[in-house]
Amino acid sequence: xxxxxxxxxxxxxxxxxxxxxxxxxxxxxxxxxxxxxxxxxxxxxxxxxxxxxxxxxxxxxxxxxxxxxxxxxxxxxxxxxxxxxxxxxxxxxxxxxxxxxxxxxxxxxxxxxxxxxxxxxxxxxxxxxxxxxxxxxxxxxxxxxxxxxxxxxxxxxxxxxxxxxxxxxxxxxxxxxxxxxxxxxxxxxxxxxxxxxxxxxxxxxxxxxxxxxxxxxxxxxxxxxxxx
Numbered sequence: 001x002x003x004x005x006x007x008x009x010x011x012x013x014x015x016x017x018x019x020x021x022x023x024x025x026x027x028x029x030x031x032x033x034x035x036x037x038x039x040x041x042x043x044x045x046x047x048x049x050x051x052x053x054x055x056x057x058x059x060x061x062x063x064x065x066x067x068x069x070x071x072x073x074x075x076x077x078x079x080x081x082x083x084x085x086x087x088x089x090x091x092x093x094x095x096x097x098x099x100x101x102x103x104x105x106x107x108x109x110x111x112x113x114x115x116x117x118x119x120x121x122x123x124x125x126x127x128x129x130x131x132x133x134x135x136x137x138x139x140x141x142x143x144x145x146x147x148x149x150x151x152x153x154x155x156x157x158x159x160x161x162x163x164x165x166x167x168x169x170x171x172x173x174x175x176x177x178x179x180x181x182x183x184x185x186x187x188x189x190x191x192x193x194x195x196x197x198x199x200x201x202x203x204x205x206x207x208x209x210x211x212x213x214x215x216x217x218x219x220x221x222x223x224x225x226x227x228x
Contacts, residue, residue: 062090062091063090063091063092063093065093065094066093066094067090067091067092067093067094068092068093068094068096068098070085070089073085073088073089073092073098074098075098075099076097076099080098080102083141083142083144084102084141084142086141087102087105087137087138087140087141087142088101088102091137104134105134105137105138105141105142106138106142108132108133108134108135108138108139108142109135109138109139109142109143109146111126111132111135112126112127112132112135112138112139112143112146112149113143113146116146116149120149121173122173123149124149124152124153124156124173124223124225125173125174125222125223127149127150127153128153128156128157128158128173128223128224128225129158129159129222129223130158135150136150152225153225155225155226156170156173156223156224156225156226157223157224158222158223158224159218159219159220159221159222159223159224160217160218160219161215161216161217162215162216162217162218162224163214163215164213164214164215165183165209165213165216166209167209167210167211167212167213168208168209168226168227169206169207169208169209169226169227170206170207170209170224170225170226170227171204171205171206171224171225171226171227171228172204172205172206172207172218172221172222172223172224173222173223173224173225174205174220174221174222174223175199175201175202175205176205176220176221176222177198177199178219178220179195179199179205179218179219179220179221179222180193180194180195180218180219180220180221181193181194181195181207181216181217181218181219181221182216182217182218183207183209183210183213183215183216184213184214184215184216184217185212185213185214186212186214188215191210191212191213192207192208192209192210192213194207204227205221206227207224
């Protein structure tokens with residue numbers, strides 16, 4: 001009787017231990033399943049994710065494969081204008097609807113126009129930084145009224161490293177208090193740098209690039225254009 005009772009007690013203790021471990025693990029799993037995950041911060045793919053497909057070529061780049069000849073650049077309904085045909089020439093891959101390609105150019109124009117209405121500097125900065133894919137050709141053929149913005153952007157350069165910049169005074173198209181820059185000479189020595197103090201509200205950030213600068217490096221400055 002004693003042996004039978006002792007054995008039963010051992011079995012009961014083991015069963016309780018297993019049950020407790022199992023309940024703890026299941027409880028965590030249930031709590032995890034019941035608690036909704038926080039929404040993603042951005043819908044953009046994580047560049048660190050190796051499973052993400054490589055980015056598409058810039059919209060300004062024309063297809064490398066076969067394209068529709070100009071004689072076949074005909075919409076399913078209606079007709080294209082002469083500027084629209086010029087924009088589409090050499091840009092529509094075979095078996096692709098020309099209207100779909102035209103729409104991407106029109107959307108680029110709309111983005112430039114909407115941004116310029118709010119802030120011309122922001123529109124120029126977006127063009128310099130390449131944030132509106134296909135904008136250069138779209139403006140050239142589809143919304144030529146925006147060419148003045150494109151002309152200003154052509155004289156600027158984006159944040160980062162600019163090799164052998166032309167000497168002169170440039171203006172950063174940002175109000176960021178973290179914008180810093182440095183002009184370097186042939187030996188890598190700093191010829192000029194700034195800003196030394198954060199800009200005041202509404203104050204423009206400028207950089208005077210001296211003659212002989214071989215490399216201009218900036219960070220947090222978005223884009224630069226010659227100061228008027």
